[in-house]
Each structure stands twice: as structure tokens, then as C-alpha cells.
Amino acid sequence: xxxxxxxxxxxxxxxxxxxxxxxxxxxxxxxxxxxxxxxxxxxxxxxxxxxxxxxxxxxxxxxxxxxxxxxxxxxxxxxxxxxxxxxxxxxxxxxxxxxxxxxx
Numbered sequence: 182x183x184x185x186x187x188x189x190x191x192x193x194x195x196x197x198x199x200x201x202x203x204x205x206x207x208x209x210x211x212x213x214x215x216x217x218x219x220x221x222x223x224x225x226x227x228x229x230x231x232x233x234x235x236x237x238x239x240x241x242x243x244x245x246x247x248x249x250x251x252x253x254x255x256x257x258x259x260x261x262x263x264x265x266x267x268x269x270x271x272x273x274x275x276x277x278x279x280x281x282x283x284x285x
Contacts, residue, residue, distance in 0.1 A: 187238040234259040241268040252279040
């Protein structure tokens with residue numbers, strides 16, 4: 182994915198969330214092709230247990246392991262995503278139910 186597109190999506194989502202009274206607890210980035218996202222998907226280094234959702238901007242190949250690792254962390258209720266995760270690649274992971282509650 183185009184890095185400027187990803188950064189733009191993150192910036193706009195953060196601005197709109199704050200404008201609606203929400204809070205951004207953490208902003209983190211990973212490189213395309215990075216397979217180990219444990220630093221971002223485990224507490225206390227990354228996602229807080231009281232977070233309601235996580236926004237993931239990734240291409241389909243990076244999206245699947247990202248979704249799987251976030252689901253295995255058990256602290257993520259909903260995943261917000263750009264259109265990069267709107268694909269069958271996310272649903273064919275180790276557990277198809279990991280794709281539940283992913284919103285585009």
C-alpha cells in the first residue's frame with residue numbers, strides 16, 4: 182500500500198474520532214511484510230485492555246496475520262479497517278471467525 186494513503190487514513194480517522202469525543206489511545210505503525218506484531222498486540226506495550234477498537238490499515242497479505250495476532254491477544258473487541266482487509270484472505274486464516282467484527 183502507498184504509505185501516504187495509510188498515514189492519511191490514520192490521520193483522518195484520528196481527527197474524526199477526536200472531533201466526535203473519542204480518544205486515540207495508541208498510534209503505531211508496522212512495515213509492509215512485518216510478520217511479528219506482538220509489540221503492538223500485547224499489553225502493556227501496546228493496546229490497552231479498555232480499548233474499544235483498533236484501526237488497521239494494511240494490504241490483504243499483511244492484514245491476515247495482523248488480524249490473527251490481534252484476535253489472539255484477546256483484548257480487541259472490534260477491528261476497523263481500510264479496504265485492504267476487505268478480502269477472503271482475512272477469512273481463510275487459522276480461524277475464519279477471526280474475521281468477525283472487522284468493519285470497513
